[in-house]
Amino acid sequence: MASNTKMLVFNDVAKHNKMDDCWIIISGKVYDVTPYMDDHPGGGDIMRSVTRKDATIPFSDVGHSAAALEMMNKYYIGEIDQSTIPVKRSYYEKLYNSENTPQLMLTMLLFLVPIIMLGLAVTARAYTKDKFT
């Protein structure tokens, strides 16, 4: 990395999330794509939609051409300090999120009710079998 490379922190990059001020993070590099918003073949909206996060995967999912990759150099403004990118919330964190608690209770009930009923049926059967045979 050249010594004059600008190191940027996630919170500062994330502030540039508008159509007329748009910075995106791709493969550890930060691009100011503001001048390209109107000309981007995929549209400006899609680039704005990947601000405030690491856009590496959405960008590579599109399968940009070599010409597109070459073009990116024009908009490069610096490197992102990877340690400042928030870690994605894990599946379990989302599941146990307080907003999802009613959903979780419902799912648990859906599993528990048949199991409890089966348990009761087996107990009742064992009890009545002893009594009437």
Ligand code: HEM
């Ligand atoms: C500096 C960043 C970017 C540059 C220079 C760029 C450039 C281009 C170019 C030249 C194309 C035409 C097809 C090709 O040559 O591959 C294209 C298409 C496209 N780009 Fe980007 N792009 C950038 C970022 C992004 C980002 C972050 C997204 C978000 C997912 C995105 C989504 C798309 C889509 C969906 C198309 C397809 C449009 C279509 O064919 O209908 N691009 N881009």
